[in-house]
Amino acid sequence: MFRSAVAKVTWVLEWIAIACFIATVLLVVISVALRPLQIATPWSDEGACLLFIWTTFLAAAVALKRGKHIRIDFLILKMPEKAKNTFLWLLDILCLPFCVGLIYGNYLMMEASIHMRSPALEISLVYYYLPLFIGFIMMAVYLMISIFEFILGKAEKGEGR
Numbered sequence: 782m783f784r785s786a787v788a789k790v791t792w793v794l795e796w797i798a799i800a801c802f803i804a805t806v807l808l809v810v811i812s813v814a815l816r817p818l819q820i821a822t823p824w825s826d827e828g829a830c831l832l833f834i835w836t837t838f839l840a841a842a843v844a845l846k847r848g849k850h851i852r853i854d855f856l857i858l859k860m861p862e863k864a865k866n867t868f869l870w871l872l873d874i875l876c877l878p879f880c881v882g883l884i885y886g887n888y889l890m891m892e893a894s895i896h897m898r899s900p901a902l903e904i905s906l907v908y909y910y911l912p913l914f915i916g917f918i919m920m921a922v923y924l925m926i927s928i929f930e931f932i933l934g935k936a937e938k939g940e941g942r
Contacts, residue, residue: 787922791846794919798839805832823901831902834909838916846923870931873924880921887913 808829812822844850857865887910894906 787926790919791843794839794915795843798836798843801832801835801839805829805836808832827899827901831899831904831909835912838912842916842919842923845920866931870928873927873931877921877924877928880917880924883917884914884921887917 808825812825812829815822815825841850857868860868891907891910891914894910897906898904899906899909
């Protein structure tokens with residue numbers, strides 16, 4: 782049941798990231814198209830920036846889940862399979878406290894910016910920090926699942942955790 786809930790959340794995150802990316806592109810196109818007409822669109826630029834933040838951090842969580850983050854794999858390719866799996870899980874263990882620290886720091890930033898507003902859209906700055914919070918929580922969940930699977934000996938490390 783937990784796995785299906787995580788899979789559904791991952792699916793939702795992926796589609797939100799895709800929708801934000803499409804909206805970002807549209808807002809940038811609107812901004813560029815209106816420049817020759819000397820029509821200022823600060824709301825378009827600010828909206829594109831906000832949506833790009835959402836795209837980046839939600840997609841980063843999905844990429845972690847699928848094992849698609851960029852990494853230098855020179856050493857990993859030289860390792861035997863068992864050592865490779867152990868090394869990759871060790872990296873997950875090292876990444877987990879990093880994600881937890883970022884979740885905590887981001888929570889503090891959200892608390893501090895609760896009453897601040899963006900200049901053009903006049904929305905709470907919490908919406909700028911929320912995708913980081915969601916993304917790093919999901920990354921921590923994916924890392925914990927990966928670590929527990931390794932401890933229980935249930936899964937091979939690699940693509941599409």
